[in-house]
Amino acid sequence: QSLPELKVMMFVAEVDRTYRASDYADPEWAYRSTHLLSTGVSALINGGAIEQEELEDWLGLSELNWPAYPPVPGVIDLTLGKQKLSRQQDFPEQPPAGWGAWDLPPLEAVRGSFHFHSREVTVPDGGNGEEMSYLKYWGTHATKKVWVLLNRRLTEDLEVPFLKIATKASTLDYQNEGTWYEGAINEATKVTLGDPEVVKLTVRAGENVSETGVVLDPLEANEGTFENERRYDVDLLPVEVKEVWSDQITGVEANGFPDKTGPNEYPYIFMGANTATTFKVKIKLAAEIPAAVRSQILFRWASEGVLEEFLPESGISTFSDGTIVQLSSDFNINVGRERFLVWAFDENKNGQIDGFESEVLIKMQHVRRGATTSIPCKFIPITQSDYEDSKKILLDWASAQLIQIPLRNSARHLIAFCKGTVPIYSGSESTTIKRNESGLSHPIGVAFRPTNVPGISFKATISKDHDLSKKLIRSNALRIWLAGEFNSVADGIKNDIIQERRNGDPAALLSYSITAKEKSLAFGVVDPDLLFCLGKVTFENPTIDFKVDMYGFVSEVKVWGLANDLYDFDREGEEILGYPARKASEVQAGFPSLGVGGKVFKTQIDMGGGNPYDDPNLTPYTFFPY
């Protein structure tokens, strides 16, 4: 059976000062870690990020099992992310025996910038599923504090990439009782950064311990047993990607992870390059990277090798501040090759990822059709040559269709799409397209702007006399749709006919006007020009006027309203057009950075009261089919 989804909550706390040691045998750091955890939870609750009940529910606990010393409400000052803590103020209770005196100087200027992260990990079937009866966490100590709260024991390892930036082991020897560092740590005695290295903080299945530390159990703390925690001696800085997005249009965050790959929720970012040789993305990190190590945090593209390994390629990643990174390619992108995002710590400071600097594949949460998965950050960049080649193929194809086969409306739309113009023989109006516009398979082909406002495009307006409108009215799909609408009112109309027959006039006609219930229509292969030109349409104010004779046959049918479509090419669509449809998606990806062609536009068709049964060979719908 499936186990409940594992939830992990991570707090990252920052403190201005690294540590104030006590000259007592009080494991101060443990106390403060505990304290900060409490503070972190409080900060979340007080800051409105999460309700206590919600947190308890989220953690799967009947009652939140607070760490050893819960904060006193109202005492903690989190204003502007600053707080001053006083043990006497915060914790008036008497500590357990062995905790030392309470007259320590207060911890100064704890910066309460508690970051909240959550991860959801699906544990596969077969795990032990044992629920944790109490809250476990671990903490590291110094400029960054990290706790991970699990709502139950893991049945498989969970790895979180971190950057280890300092070690205290040389300064504070927790391994040996009685060798505590005495005296406050101040600027003069502040721990200096050691040699940075990349570590993976691993929560072991069934244990909840990290590779670099041991469990700090608040329940044990309550009982005053602190053997294990003294071995904690590393600082871990999480290099966690919070967001990544295409920077195809400079400054516009419209196409990215998480959950911004378009309404179809494809698990990759499809994008045009910025120039003939480069494509760019921006990366937002969950926590700030200290300036001292930014130049050594390298983000790069990687291709998947034949052995499913990832091969980093050359590029440039630049921190614009502590959390935003721009990555630009510096290699031959080639045709439509998939790229993945990796990062590594540049130990030898040569600006590239060497073999020994093992890279970490960046994964993100991705939601598709309600299901959340963790997937690698995959990109499919379209180069200038891809764009130009695809455009040429399409224009050749469309030119042939204009004369060769009856797909002339499809051809006109396609030519306009490739050239960035309005389709010939149609009118146009200015319009806008949203990032999540219905029918937009990827958020590409629209010149979105930096703010969240929609991008500007145009609407091709088709009059009722236009061939496209006539085709729509006479299509097989529309007659099927119409039959559905007639069926929906059939019972009432049948009764009306029966009533009218009693008047004895066999030539009598009943008149109706109904508003259509079904507002969308998809075309199939039996309506090829409509399929390739429109795919499907949504109706605006669709009404149907018709008359019914005493035999139940409809006549003088008039369909009114507008049919709307978004001209977009789905790269993943199974298209009878085959190759050209995929090529069209590449042209769309290239707009606007690679050229004016590929702009997504709307089409609006006036149905104008056309009669779907105009063809004398067609048998009109009847309310009495047998």
Add this chain to the structure above:
Amino acid sequence: MKSIIKLLFYLSLTYFANSEAQSASAEAFPLKLLGEAIEKGGLAGLNSYLDEGGKWPRITTDSFATKNKIINQIELVALSNRLVGLLRERAEEEPSSEINTLESEAMLFFALGEKLWRADGYRNRLVSLLCCDLASHRCGKIIILSRGKKMGPQRPDVFTVRNSGEMLKLFVKMIPENKGISESGLDDLLADAPVNGETWLEMIVAIRNIKLVESTVGNRFNEAVALPSSFLGSNIFKENIGALVFDYGWEQVMHESMLPALAVYLKNGGSLKTLLEEPTNATKFEGVMKNEIYHFSMNPVMSGIVNGDQIAGLVEAIQSPENLSQRLFGIKK
């Protein structure tokens, strides 16, 4: 008796001598003669040569030729290309304004097309369709000049397609010439379970959905089993059975639907100017056609009816060598 024995002896010697000569020159001699016929007499010269008993060789795809050890494929392709070059030149020429001249030209194209079709092979058949298409456009010109009263010469039976099932038969028959598709086993699958559909387009959809070992036909042969994305003239240089079948069906639509529709339109007083200047305005087209049959079917290629917009496209190609050449061979570089 002696004379009979002598005669038999003479006949047998003649037979063996001829056999030997034919065997020795089976590859080179006919090609040389065919080449000379083209050089000296152009398309008409070639047609006359073939009428007088000359044979046109089977010309297929390069991969099929390699598989079947056809050693003179390069020469065969060169010969075919020479013919395609002449057809292209004709397409780029301004058509005559004389109905008689147009009729004889159309007859020549049809006759050559029929012979090439019967000679078999992927390449021959696509060139054959090129001939048929050129002939159709000359017929169209005759229709325009006669205001729909004359239709031009009769199209040979080899170009007649009655339904989509016949197109499927051609598709399966030609599959061995496409290495990729033939090796996928699709022909066996189609032989065991033929697909259904009123039109070829519907059949393509059904074929695309057939599951092969690793994926569907649509995924594996995305370009080949789809609406053709290139011009008839350029398909000659590829191996695309789907395109051949589609072009074959389209010639049927051209003759059975579009040309007759144009003729009816003109006979009813329809204006070419209106057709060309307002091609999307179907109302006027139907206004002219409504007392006649305007719903010429697009079967067996696709469902739908011929409308004014499509007729306009045909007229543009009939009247403009540039448009015709573009339709057949693509935009000239």
